[in-house]
Amino acid sequence: MALADITRDDVLAALQEWQSQGRDSFLAAYGFEPDLEHVLHFDGVVYDAPAVAAAAHGFARAEFGPLTPVSMPAADAVSEHLIGLGFEVKHAQRANTPSPGRQRDLRRWKATYELIKVAANNDAAAQALWHQVDSLREERIAEARELIGTLAVGRDLHAFVEGFAVWSRRPGPFAQHASSLPTWLGQLRSTAEGYERDLADLLVETTQTPRDDDEAAQRIRTLEEYTEGKLDGSRVPTALSVFWSTDEAGDWPILWPGGSEPFQTLGWMGRHLSHSERYLAFAELCRSFEPDDPGFAERLIGYLGSKQHFFGLGTTLPDICEEAAALIADYKPGLGYPDADSEARAAGLALQLRGAATLSVRSLHKPLRDATGLRLQETNLQTRTGQSKDAPYRVDAHATWALPGGTGAPGFRLWITRSGVAVGLHSGWDGPGSGARHEEIGGVVQQHLPEGMRFFHLRTTSSPDRVEPVGREYPGGEVYVGRWWPHPESLGRADFADDIVDTVRRLSPLVEVMSGKEPTPTGPVDLDLLAQLERFVAERPYPSDRDSWHQEQRRSLAQALEPAGLDAFDMAAFRRLLSGRAYGHPGTHSVLQASLSTMDAAGLDAFARALKVLLWGDGDDVARIEDILGEGMPAPGLGEAVVMKLMAVAHPGRYLPIHSLGGADGKIAVARAVGVELPKIDSPNRARLHVVINDRLRARLEPLLPGDPWGQVQFALWLLHKGESVADPERDLIAEAAAELLVDEDFLREVHGLLEDKKQVIFYGPPGTGKTYLAQRLAAALQPDSTKRQVVQFHPSTSYEDFFEGFRPRLDADGQMVYELRKGPLAMLAEAAEADPTTPHIMLIDEINRANLPRVFGELLYLLEYRSQSVMTSYRPDEGFELPPNLYFIGTMNTADRSIALVDAALRRRFHFVPFMPHEGPMEGLLRRWLEAHGGPVWVAGVVDLVNDELRRALRGPHLQIGHSHFMVEGLNDAALQRIWTYSIYPFIEDQFYGREDVLRTFTWQSVLERHGPKARAAVGEEPPPATANTASA
DSSP: OOGGGOOHHHHHHHHHHHHHHOHHHHHHHHTOOOOSSEEEEETTEEEEHHHHHHHHHHHHOTTTOOOOTTTOOOHHHHHHHHHHTTOEEEEOOOOOOOOHHHHHHHHHHHHHHHHHHHHHHTOHHHHHHHHHHHTTHHHHHHHHHHHHHHHHHHOOHHHHHHHHHHHHTSSSTTHHHHTTHHHHHHHHHHTTTTOHHHHHHHHHHHHSOOSSHHHHHHHHHHHHHHHTTTSOGGGHHHHHHHHHHTSTTOOOOOOOTTTTHHHHHTTSSOSSOOHHHHHHHHHHHHHHHOTTOHHHHHHHHHHHHHHOOOOOBOTTHHHHHHHHHHHHTTOBTTTBSSSHHHHHHHHHHHHHHHHHHHHHHHHHHHHHHHHHOOOOEEOOBOSBSSSSTTSOBOSOEEEEEEOSSSTTSOEEEEEEOSSEEEEEEEOOOOOTTOHHHHHHHHHHHHHTOOTTOEEEEEOOTTOTTOEEEEESSOOSSSOEEEEEEETTTTBTOTTHHHHHHHHHHHHGGGHHHHHSSOOOOOOOSSOOHHHHHHHHHHHTTSSOHHHHHHHHHHHHHHHHHSHHHHHTOOHHHHHHHHHSOTTSOOOOOHHHHHHHHHOOHHHHHHHHHHHHHHHHOSSOHHHHHHHHHTTTOSSTTOOHHHHHHHHHHHOTTTOOSOOOSSSTTSHHHHHHHTTOOOOOTTOSOHHHHHHHHHHHHHHHHTTTSTTOHHHHHHHHHHHHHHTTOOSOTTBOHHHHHHHHHTSOHHHHHHHHHHHHHHSEEEEEESTTSSHHHHHHHHHHHHOOOGGGEEEEEOOTTOOHHHHTEEEEEEEOTTSOEEEEEEEOHHHHHHHHHHHSTTSOEEEEEETGGGSOHHHHHTTHHHHHHOTTOOEEETTEEEEEEOOOTTEEEEEEEEOTTOGGGGSOHHHHHHSEEEEOOTTSGGGTTHHHHHHHHTTOOTHHHHHHHHHHHHHHHHHTSSTTOOOGGGGOOSSOOHHHHHHHIIIIIHHHHHHHTTTOHHHHHTTSHHHHHHHHHHHHHHHTTOOOOOOOHHHHHO
């Protein structure tokens, strides 16, 4: 006796007997108890699968009779056999009890979900559409179940794929999500050429409705493993869940591409999930919100993603803030949260708070822009209270619509705390050194504050009640003015959008006041320098090998400046001091260099004697410095920065290596950064200013790093640059870049991780795939300060001298040709990065493969990998050069000419390579997303995808595809499409099939449109254009 004896006809006979006897009599006749865990669905009736199998065995083997409960095989084996016969067997879903924290989250999220539900119920157009498609639900379900059953019986893969394509285009509740699958299934079928039966068996197994979450995950993984290396596995959950959703019980919602994005944005789902994990998380949320109809929750989340309406602030947001506040109370600086669970919980709550802010930013962007007439920009909120990875997680949320001008520009802000909600205008982030600017703005704003508005006092980022309404007088600090709603006045109200828009409209005249002044460059005045020093030592870090090199170089240079050394003047050593970076760069002094070049022996002796008086003469230092810079100047071009470097090298116990007085890193700026009181800086006696400020700086810094003038200056510069950040620490610029680029946020974070790993990446792919544009936008997100980014275009004649540095001719004051060492873009950016070691500096090298890379990089190739070491370069034989660890490279490379294969192997090892292919990875579907976002003809993306499929097959590889950027233009009408194809796309294809006229004819715009246009239009539910006279005659 075996299950193998039972045929489909035997089961049908048993079902007929069930129908004639009724369930109770049937079960009693065969001795079975009711089994609600294993049920068979057929023609709208539910049967107990074990009892049916037992009766069927009696029809199959009359000599043995029916099976009994004792002789019956395991229920899972029975189910598998019935499925193999084409029947649908479902296992009851095992309920997993969520943890208390998860239950708390689900209750909170349900409150927000109900706001979305109310909005959908009040949307007459949406309700009418849903009613229309639901009227066709039963008909579409019956057709889908017949498709699955027919595949199970006949294993006809071709008929199944073609039948599904027809079914997916029929109107009804499944059309929206199923319409994108026929192409994928067709591609899946094409991978199984010669093995169609194996794939049919796999689809029979995986399209059957799972019994529980574990089985659902297993089936997704099984099909995903089959598609690995052949197709995009992200479509597997969509394909399977479409079939599962046609089950009558309706326990399995459809997860379409991007369907989990709203949940992930709100912080209700994680992002770093496998395809099966993402589907199960999505299904769990849908079941939690709608236990009786998870498909309705799926529909409502799609409504949320498509409408972008303001549905109201969740009524449980104060509870989230309160719980986050309790967690941050246990956070200890330097130690963190008390345990991993607390930190994970704080991170989860911060994601939920950011999700609420993100939803508000997106939904109100257009209404606020229309109401004010201002070019407002959406922003993203950081989950932590600062940019450091060790900063605590936030306890509040704010949605900011910023004005153009960087993070220092004003912005309208909706701020949610545990006590209430504020809507107002914020003065922008200028770093900790912006107090004077805020004072100035605050005073002016107070004079023009509209009626009904008030100032807010902003507490620290970790404060549970960060926003405190204080009245109509400026309280100091950052300027934030607007209106206040204590909880729960603003919560759960869709019409709160009207209050927000009204408040912003009334505040908009103050924008000009807030953006009319430049920040005053003053630094913090009450720093706890000792505590800051500990951070400097750990974060920079200090001392590094490069710091040791500078100090060693100072000792070497000092020997040449000793009295005996000056008596035998060493010109080479002096030039090294003058033009090198050792112990601080004094700047470019071409006039002095030229003067020294023309001096005879007597002139050089006089020059050395003047230096000896400066460094070792009697009397006051100020007088000697003043004399050599004035009447006693021994050579034209000897400026004060060179003089002060000479003093710092020769007398490290007295002078700090800060050689300039003014400028971004000069003595004045550094003094402000460490809170030193400045003398009257408009004094004409610059020598005295140098000495006085130097002495006050030493008095301030010497107790912190005794006897280490180089370290004192590096600490002071660290403080200076730490307060100059142009990035608002509460904005997530990577997330903003991802939203603007229409790519997954995780992809940009992955590239960021690759940059942190090797310090250099290369984007490669066919032309027009957005490599350079994405590289520029990512660089701006990682370093908003444009002065710390550099773009270089490589070409076949690019040389080492162009890229790094080399001698260039010029005319001196007498009209004679002289040669001077000029720095290229790499040398200049490397020097900037070394001077500001705490912030990233990024070089973008466009079309990096067009140059002779070993020749252009030379010995610098070694430094790409060994950042902590230095090499002697071609033009710096006496001074080592190293690439700072905060200098990053992003290269782009077109692969249409197959030049990636020619890239030097040593170079390839030092870069991470990131593919940009139109058909897979982050670029897949990008054109479709862009056209949807810009109201363009979405069907064009389908045409491009289909042509790219043909090109990959014909050219045996992905590197000669059509890039999406050709079509990412506004106003993409029929004429523009034909023009783009004819003059941009077709010539590219013509190069690949040169001389093959028969093939080229198939790639003209007219041929492509006729071949792929109808299919592409149908896939997006668009009717073909009406036939013209020309098309009719054709």
